[in-house]
Amino acid sequence: MSDFINNFWSMYVVALTLLGILGCLLLLIVVARKKVVSAADNTTGHVWDEDLRELNNPMPKWWMGLFVITVVFSLAYLAIYPGLGSYTGKLAWSQTGAYEKEVAKAQADLEPLYARFTSMPAQEMARDTQAMAIGERLFMNNCAQCHGSDARGGKSFPNLTDGDWLHGGTPEKIRETITNGRIGVMPPMAAAVGTADDVRNVAHYVLSLSGSPHDSVRASLGKSKFVACAACHGMDGKGNQAMGAPNLTDDIWLHGYGEAAIMNIVNNGKQNEMPAQKEKLTEAQIAVLASYVWSLSNKSGAAPQ
Template sequence: MSDFFSDFWSNYVALATLGSILLCALLLWVVARSSAPSGADNTTGHVWDEDLREANNPMPRWWIGLFVITIVFGLAYLVAYPGLGSYKGELAWSTADEYGKDQARAKRELEPVYAAFAAMPAERVAGEPAAMAIGERLFLNNCAQCHGSDARGSKGFPNLADSDWLHGSTPDKIKESITGGRTGVMPPMAAAVGTPEDVKNVANYVLSLSGSPHDSVRAGLGKSKFSACAACHGIGGVGNPAMGAPNLADKVWLHGYGQEAIISIINTGKTNQMPAQQGRLTEAQIHVLASYVWGFSNKAVVSP
């Protein structure tokens, strides 16, 4: 209810809830005090199927008792717990607090498990079967939704199992990416490159850098125009890990391959974001997870 800008809906929910309970109590009181007229045989006079008559018997006392207990319990619950609009209840209980306590308890219980790997370098952790089993579960729960269960990514999501790294492949850089997340922004560059023909020429020059199929004439014309891109991607398009600028001279295409895909990115730009895992994962968990990811494209040091 805190999402609303006024108290109207909070009051509406509170009144509707209390009104419903009070109406139930009123209904019980009215029914208990009223009785249908009955004949000498204690029937109401209603007959079905020729001989089925409705008896005028009072409601069982145990049923009335349960009804009263339910109403009292409902009122007591609404006093103790949230349920009346934005009223938090006398116990101030919330699902967020409960979740936080569960998370804190789980972290305390897991600390001894991670303690064995905390002091190890990532290269050694990647060679520990027990750590890698933990890392695999962390990866599947937190990373596989974007990078795939095999870590090979898909269009727009980097492949973590090859040797192409936007921000560097050292364990510390991987930890940095997991901890704080990444936001990669390439602005629209069409205006800086020139005309639509210039954009097409630059696209062919980019394809030529990796030896991909291209129009050599257009590539030659686009080389000088590539200077607008070299500020981030470097001379020769080899990329810049400090900025997260992709290497254009290999054959790894994060956002699609071919002339049209490159033209589209030059014209419209591209923004990619990896969410930060700090706060969701502990430092020890990030250490194990980074070691697991590092191991996809590197050889682990196995303990003797």
Template sequence: MSDFFSSAWSWYVAIATVAALIFCLAMLIIASRRKVVPGVDDNSTGHVWDEDLRELNNPLPRWWMVLFVLTIVFAAVYLFAYPGLGSAKGSLSWSSAGEYQAEQAAARQEMSVVYAKFSGKPFEQLAHDASAMAIGERLFANNCAGCHGSDAKGSKGFPNLTDSDWLYGGSPEAIVETITKGRNGVMPPMAAAVGTAEDVRNVANYVLSLSGSPHNAIAAQLGKAKFGACAACHGPTGGGNQALGAPNLRDKIWLHGWGEDAVIAMINQGKNNQMPAHGTRLNPEQIQLLGAYVWSLSQSKLVAANGQ
């Protein structure tokens, strides 16, 4: 907010708040001085309905005045103790952010007992622990399912976590790093490096041919030589590079769409795909259980074999 508002706004809010309280108090004092002597003062406002129904201007009831004064006193005490006068923090230095952090710390402390029994255990062992997988599944539903789907099979632009195709590697260490730090996969637009629009089309068909997908064989043969512009990341044979997060072009897994048009669009426009880091949302124990759950999704056969 500091990028949009100067400190003058803080002073404006503080002055307006104090002025409103003073105004309310002044109005109460003025109203309390009003006295009406029965039989002497004409306490009518001059408004008459149905010939004999007059609107009176009686003083405020004392109980109402007392309650109003108490609300002003309460407001003054509140503003002294809590933030409310512009950017002033109040004598208690309370904040919603601090309250949230305290609640999170208390929750972590309470859950530390639960996570303690899983600490230090390898993924292979955690994958056979029903209670560990139950926690991992709930963590996945709360933090990952929004992008990867409740079944973890992903969708266009969001990787399928149940297959064996890992952009950055499927080892326990790589999965933990991905969850903790996030990933930012960038493919720059390559049309200028490839050549003409016809060259781009030929390269797209060559890429399709690497996985045995339907393609134009003649165009693919012409595009083979131009594929050198892509080999720096995807490798000379199109096998990908997990160190860079470059996809394997030899399988039939198409993260951002399949077919000649989709590949041409990727070459022309590039792609910037980002997975956010969860290291600030989840503690290391949670990341360990979540990572073990994600790892188990693509290791179902191994997990089943080791569990027998």
């Protein structure tokens, strides 16, 4: 009810709810008081299928009692819990509050488990079998939806096992990424590059940087136009982790491979978002998860999986 813009709708819901309960109560009273004239054989006089007669027996008192209890219970419930418009009830209960209490209790129960990891260096944690088992569960629950259960990612979702990092692959940088998230923006660069043919030439030059199949003539023509891209990717195309600009020389393609894919990004730009996890996970959980992610591309320093 918090999205009501004025009191009218709140009062409307209150009136509708109470009138409904009152209607049930009045129906009960009317039915209880109604007397049907019985025939000598205690029937109502109605006959179906020639010989089916309805007996005039009163409703059982226990049934009437349950009906009364239901009405009383509904009034008591609405007094204690939200249900009457914007009224929050005596207990001020809410789904959000109940969820937050459950999360707080779960975190309190798990705190002793994470206690020994809080001061442990990431590299040491990566060699701890228990920490990595916890990290794997955290990854499956919070990261696998995008990066895959094997952490190898997919188109537009980075592979976390290959050592190729947009913003840096140290445990500290990974922890920062998980905590605050990332927003990567590649603006449309077609106007800065030049004509449609220039864009195609730049695409072949970019392909040449990683030794991928390309047209060498177009690549040579595109080299001078690459200056528009060098502000982020560098003149050598090796990228800039401070800006999250990809390395174009390593033959790893996050958003697709080939002339058409590169031209599409140059023409239309690209935006990716890694959501922040600080509202979902505790600092200790993020620390364990960051160590687990770091271990995926540093097998020599990690515990056996």
